[in-house]
Amino acid sequence: MQPISRRDLLRGAVAGTGVLALPALARAATAADTPPHRWIGAGQFTHVHDPSLPGRRRYLNDHTLIKAAGRWHLFGIVGDSAPPGESPDSAAEVAFAHASAPDPYGPWTTHADALTVDRSYFGEEHLWAPYVVEAGGTFWMFYAAGGRSGAAINLATSTDLFTWTRVPSGPLFRGPAARDPMVTRIAGEWVMYYTELSAPPGRHIVAVRRSADLLHWSAPETAFTDASTDATPSVTESPCVVERDGWYHLFIGPRGGYEGTDVFVSRDPFRFGLDGHAGHVPGHAVEVVSDGQDWYASAAGWFRQGLYVAPLLWRDDAPPPWQSMDNPVAGLDVDGRLTVFALDAGDRSMLRRVQLDPQSDTWSEWESFGGPAGAVPTLGRNVNGRLEVFSLAPGAVNLHHRVQRPDGGWYAWEEFGGPAGAAPSVARGADGRLEAFAPAPGGASLARRRQSSPGSLGWDAWDGEFGAPVGAPPAVAANADGRLEVFALAPGGSAIHHRWQTAPGGAWAAGWQAFGTAAGGAPRAARDGTGRLTVAAIAPSGLATFHRRQTVPSGGWGDWQHLFGWSAAAPLLAPSADGRLEAFALSPGGAPLGHRWYADPGGTWAAAEEFGEPGVPLAATPTAAADATGRLHVFAVTADGRIRTRVQDRPSGGWRPWNSFGERLVAPLPTGTPGY
Known part of the structure; x- marks a missing residue:
């Protein structure tokens, strides 16, 4: 026995x-x-x-x-x-x-x-x-x-x-x-x-x-x-x-x-x-x-x-903020240039680096972009391509944002208001307007704010009654028909709930609906090339990662399925140029870094492989973004605060070796946890 x-x-x-x-x-x-x-x-x-x-x-x-x-x-x-x-x-x-x-x-x-x-x-x-x-x-x-x-x-x-x-x-x-x-x-x-x-x-x-x-x-x-x-x-x-x-x-x-x-x-x-x-x-x-x-x-x-x-x-003061799911955070700017934002390891000032030429993969030096900040920022991309950066002030005092100008420059930082429990989760709906979702400190409530018009510098007032309470910042994604859908962890990790727009750009369903059982942290969501959403989350103790996929675009949901073993947080989900999802999950302790991808557009996952570097533990689950050529770039912060990057050799293709992404040390913040 x-x-x-x-x-x-x-x-x-x-x-x-x-x-x-x-x-x-x-x-x-x-x-x-x-x-x-x-x-x-x-x-x-x-x-x-x-x-x-x-x-x-x-x-x-x-x-x-x-x-x-x-x-x-x-x-x-x-x-x-x-x-x-x-x-x-x-x-x-x-x-x-x-x-x-x-x-x-x-x-x-x-x-x-x-x-x-x-x-x-x-x-x-x-x-x-x-x-x-x-x-x-x-x-x-x-x-x-x-x-x-x-x-x-x-x-x-x-x-x-x-x-x-x-x-x-x-x-x-x-x-x-x-x-x-x-x-x-x-x-x-x-x-x-x-x-x-x-x-x-x-x-x-x-x-x-x-x-x-x-x-x-x-x-x-x-x-x-x-x-x-x-x-x-x-x-x-x-x-x-x-x-x-x-x-x-x-x-x-x-x-x-x-x-x-x-x-x-x-x-x-x-x-x-x-x-x-x-x-x-x-x-x-x-x-x-x-x-x-x-x-x-x-x-x-x-x-x-x-x-x-x-x-x-x-x-004796308010609870510390949650850290952003993505560290660093990256996206295409108004000129189609991949832009990366991170926090300096020393003073938590915000840093920016821009891809100058996607063909040769050359980058600008790190430059100051503002701060210090209380958490890694989050990004929204306007309907006209202009990036918008959302930041949390130190000490969870308030939210700020900064908008890119049409000529590629940037307007000054402005107050954004709202609850300051984390940098807000942001997505663009079918009507072209950005919507931001921000939890209060400690997750006591979840507020929502929407642009006054597509690409506008103005925003409507905050809706402080959108949802309460939450156990982590929400994940937000757009359905194939443009309807936004929000997925949030219940307090204590007892369940995952979701809420969605009943019509593209329209009103929201009344109240939260059950979406999953107990989970160990904030979920992630992404849309693949078939138009279907996938949501991933870790089990309460992190011993496994599971995912759930829509059965049809903008439609119902299939059962929860196993995706990875031991994971420190919900895995990164990123669509390749051909629409097939790629998933990356970090094990507790900072290694290994698991990698799976759709073997076919139907959503069959290939077997997991090791994607990280031997002997290089990571501080958090990596982030990814596509450049103007369609190639995915994966950015990972090591335990000692260095950024390493790995790039596809061609859109939807294989991967080049890991390389350093500059010598600047950034804050090695763990994904999604309240931090100081």
Whole structure:
């Protein structure tokens, strides 16, 4: 009989009957006051520890940090790294790594593994997610184990953090999918949070139990319930709860992709809800610790090589903006020249570069175009060919735009108004007018604004009631008949919704309609040469990408179909000159970069191939645009802020090798996530 993996454990739990009853969706306790910290996030993550051994590349996953006798100790899942883009077998996670350091940033000293699996101990077959607390001069390590006999939370103790002994009484308790325990002290009692499944339909929950002695635990309660009814993949893993200023903050993931953790706030440590969403940390299996003065977020995961640490940020102002899906952003200007816009890595000023000759592929130098900006800009192309650039001011203060003149020059920047949660999504409808869609900070609402007339410098007033709320900036595309259609992620990633014009250039359908189940981030949309739209999105934890295509131009929709495996964000969709779509998906960790394309105009996808450069990790999913010859240019920002480009050798043809796109360093912003 094969060992049981985490996914097997979840599937079996849903199919079984011994599961927790599902109460009404938990909501954060209401209070007259509001949290003093309106948004919780993290600064730049730094790689601080590699658990690899000579000749053996290893990763860390769920982990814990504890400070004892003036030194920090790290314990975590450790395993052998898989080939790039592939996930390891979680059933093979059978040891806990151990390291120590004087400071969370190191230097870290590797010690012998703290604990290895003991298959004679009550059916233990794996070791997952350790958490260590100190009480009464003893260190208590809680961890997830089990196997064929079911999920279990086990306990081992130590007096020196090096030698660990399992308690002879066996598991503290079992559950349908009990794992990822976290233990803290609240109001004079010990409290354990852990990931679990509810009764059918198998919603993901954070369960909680209480104890007076760390050995005997109460019956489970439900502290948080995710809105999704899909039992796999899990999105309530690695729960971590910390208190600050009388408010409790729950960190759980993977949300917004594999390398994402959401934060929920509540006055009540036993009741959190989606309405208490208060932040996002771009890391997997995030743990939060404090040295009494500073707060830190640590992260690890299958696609990284060890431990990463960042300062935890408690923001008192508005939530940070979402980053544009495209970084850099590119499009044809009024003279038919491919133009690229990016943000300088140093001061976030806006940069522009123009293709001078598409035949020889020569480009101008980077030049200043304005700024600084709070996010990579977005583009609209007017019916007369003039580009229009839409920018977000630093600090999400407001929106601006700049319009190209008929002679190829540019008018000055102007205020654009509207909500400033992201640079707006822009598309041109059948009547030739641009329409812009902008989310408010934190996604509280979605507003819409339309040009007064085709190609006009003027715009109608904002419609602030177009949609609310959203979980990410929307994707906008034009149907074959010119009707615009908007696709938006629901808060918490619980679903994808869409709304469309009922007639070309006309009114919009009343309200949002369901378009898809839970997703891990903003979707993308594109139209192919047959006139049909395709929408792509990642699964909640990023383990796969799926797409859905119209059955006829401007018509109904087919079923969701698999497109890629592990992906950091929704894949780029770009039509070649002959109308066949090309798709590019980046794996978590920045490599590999998958590439698929229509093998025929009917939409049959060719097998995936590696499109990236060996040893060159990317910061985000690339962007693409066609030049005046019809050749696609792919632009990718590397992890160190350099732009690399790859160009088709002819329209709809093969691809030339990767090349540098200038020496200027640009901001390596992750796709679609709230950033600072």
